[in-house]
Amino acid sequence: MKFLSLSLLSVSALSAFVQAGPLAAMDQLRIFRTSEPELRLIQYGEDTPPKWMTESDKEALFRAGVKYMDITDHRNAAASTFSSWTPYIPTKSKYQSEVTPFIGNLTTDGMVEHLTKLTSFRNRYYKSSYGAQSCRWLIKQIQGIAEGTDHVSVKEFKHKVKKKKKKDWDQFSIIARFEGSNKDLDNELVIVGAHQDSVNMWLPTYGRSPGADDDGSGTVTIIEAFRSLVENGFRPERPVEFHWYSGEEAGLLGSQAVSEAYQEEGRHVVAMLQNDMTGYIGDNGEVIGIVTDHVDEKLTDFLKNLVDNYADIPYTLTKCGYACSDHASWRKLGYPSAFTIESAFDDSNHYIHTGGDTIDKLSFDHMKEFSKVAIGFAVELSHLRD
Ligand SMILES: *[C@@H]1O[C@H](CO)[C@@H](O)[C@H](O)[C@H]1NC(C)=O
Ligand SMILES: [Zn+2]
Numbered sequence: 001m002k003f004l005s006l007s008l009l010s011v012s013a014l015s016a017f018v019q020a021g022p023l024a025a026m027d028q029l030r031i032f033r034t035s036e037p038e039l040r041l042i043q044y045g046e047d048t049p050p051k052w053m054t055e056s057d058k059e060a061l062f063r064a065g066v067k068y069m070d071i072t073d074h075r076n077a078a079a080s081t082f083s084s085w086t087p088y089i090p091t092k093s094k095y096q097s098e099v100t101p102f103i104g105n106l107t108t109d110g111m112v113e114h115l116t117k118l119t120s121f122r123n124r125y126y127k128s129s130y131g132a133q134s135c136r137w138l139i140k141q142i143q144g145i146a147e148g149t150d151h152v153s154v155k156e157f158k159h160k161v162k163k164k165k166k167k168d169w170d171q172f173s174i175i176a177r178f179e180g181s182n183k184d185l186d187n188e189l190v191i192v193g194a195h196q197d198s199v200n201m202w203l204p205t206y207g208r209s210p211g212a213d214d215d216g217s218g219t220v221t222i223i224e225a226f227r228s229l230v231e232n233g234f235r236p237e238r239p240v241e242f243h244w245y246s247g248e249e250a251g252l253l254g255s256q257a258v259s260e261a262y263q264e265e266g267r268h269v270v271a272m273l274q275n276d277m278t279g280y281i282g283d284n285g286e287v288i289g290i291v292t293d294h295v296d297e298k299l300t301d302f303l304k305n306l307v308d309n310y311a312d313i314p315y316t317l318t319k320c321g322y323a324c325s326d327h328a329s330w331r332k333l334g335y336p337s338a339f340t341i342e343s344a345f346d347d348s349n350h351y352i353h354t355g356g357d358t359i360d361k362l363s364f365d366h367m368k369e370f371s372k373v374a375i376g377f378a379v380e381l382s383h384l385r386d
Contacts, residue, residue: 070251079334
């Protein structure tokens, strides 16, 4: 509440400030910060220049339904221009006999158990104490699955830099990794992702936000895919990772940090698949929504083939706008990314970002269809093909 009243005092100063443009704003930022609330740099369109705004203006934008990336700490992020490496994306599935047993082992039991606990945290807001607790619980479940293996590791990707800026936050992202068997492909990577945070758009820090669908559903969908792969001895050729991002709802913060770190390390991401909202069946029948805007076209075509091969329901093509989930962070850096969602975007769950985003509105069998596609994605793309 405190920062809200502070920022109200500065509204007129701020609007003049924002109109001066981002470069002028950056020059003055240090002076401005000493007496005024912190400003965030928000990008909400591919061709629209980003704008500086207060945290409360940013929240108002979110409530208005505008999707954005908070690029305050990622101002120079862009695709590498010096890399000559280009990933090979297949057009057709080829490893049905390897994929089928993993899919056959999927159940909804773990998903029910995990989602029940996940939604019991007051919220999973990235910088609330609840969000910090929920990520600690979540990593324990994932570590429990990987326990006893020698080629699967689970680690925290911290967003809190020790004793550094107070704008860092406690909810870490989680990265689970299968090592590849082909050491020549060690620097390559296939990623399946979801976001672990939730938000109540009216009262982010304290408000109740079960986030059952957004994105508890994607979170448990990929845990179940991960579980089946681990328990049934998946040994990929190139490394495969499962990511649970922090801070998606605040402008793709976790995934921007992870993707930028990977780019700095020179890693070659072959493909990334985001699962954000997989539990709600829209009014127009049970389908898998495949997002077609702001995604990699070839990978998205391959995703259609994966749904045809491995899911028991058809896909529908849909659009979700700029920066609508974490795949956008990878795409921005030039990595192929794609996005599966519960239905056509217009048909999706309207209770998200409120206390009403609860389990009773969801179908676990529907989520399981997305686990199948995630397994197909991980296995098919983990192979070296020519
Ligand atoms: C899944 O696979 C595990 C490990 O192979 C096995 O113990 C379990 O019984 C399987 N469950 C189902 C439902 O197939
Ligand atoms: Zn959301």
